[in-house]
Amino acid sequence: MKIVVLKFGGTSVGTIKKIKKIVKIIGDYRKKNYRVIVVSSAMSGVTNELIKKSKELSENFADTEYDVLVSTGEQIACSLIAGRLIHEGYESRSWLAWQIPIITKGLNKNSRISHINKNKVLRYLKIGGIPIITGFQGINNEERITTIGRGGSDASAIMLAKFFKAERCVIYTDVEGVYTTDPNKLNKAKKIKVISYEEMLEMASLGAKVMQPVSIQDARLNRVDIEVKSSFIKKSGTLITKKSNITNNKIITGISFTHNDSKVTLVGVKDKPGVAASIFKPLSKNLVNVDMVVQNISANGKETDLTFTIKTDDLLKTKKIIRNNQNINFRKLLFEKDVCKISVIGVGMISTPGVTFRMFQALANRNINIMVISTSEIKISVLINKKNTKKALMALHKEFKLDK
């Protein structure tokens, strides 16, 4: 049985017209004799609306109920798709994750798919049915509904492709594929034909929303090739696959940037062993993810400044935790929301010296100040003022010849 998993994102099912359009795409695969498993996200904007409602009711809306609430968006989209397919004469039905079931492990809001029961869906595929399965959600061993993180339908599709041994896993979205940078921010961005899991994971983790980071980890672990393409226009997209399938001589593959980082600075911290640990321990205990960190060398050996970045969503929580921390002394606490982390990513930098210098020089030439730096084997990230994001993107895109 030739199985294909097709995932449609929020914008691809955002209107009635678009749902009619994607039903044609599904039909085309059926006509080519594929057995089709469809995974859908919620119609665009729906999940955000639901989250807004929960926040209006409580700043600390219970995670268990959050999952029940936000998973409903997918139910709407799936029934609309199935209903339209039936209208067009296909055998189809919607499937909520718990009905399959798709089993997850881990905490509410942030679970991970661990197992998918294949029996019912396989039987349905065999009789030519088209199952339309809700992305983004599952059920845990306490039979509670879970969700798997924002953008999680990507991971649902990849795990379905793994468990059903699908020949192809296609992620349909509102852009033609993965680009050198967000094409909605920089019109010079170029579509990437093929990209490794490693680079895609970095690009996604560092802000490229086109794929959810966890989904790429799942794909790499299970060796699932992914095609990312547009549901609006019929054009070839991007293949995400293992490194050995790629012959690419670019040093830098892409540039990502973040939308929701904040910078925190503790000025005049007493410089003694263990102080950084005292600051970060309660943050990590409260699930605040600290990202970039820089500590100045204290000139007098007594005091230092410590700067780090967090997600802006965690800013209030962070302020409270630091102010209530009895184990640290500092003179001033500063916060800044208008920052952006911009990163260049590419496996080519492992073997090419000078990438760091070129990045810094390109930014310096445009008078862009760098606040914090962090690097790994295949990426360099810098923190800059948000107002310079576009200017920096243009400079780096040109410097690393991504326009070509």
Ligand code: ADP
């Ligand atoms: P979907 O609703 O299909 O899941 P998303 O909104 O999650 O779609 O992801 C698609 C969006 O990702 C695009 O509209 C684009 O603005 C953004 N994006 C960010 N970085 C990139 C990139 N490098 N390549 C392509 N798209 C990107």
Ligand code: ASP
């Ligand atoms: N609807 C969910 C979200 O908005 C899942 C997804 O889009 O993949 O995060």
Ligand code: MG
């Ligand atoms: Mg998405």
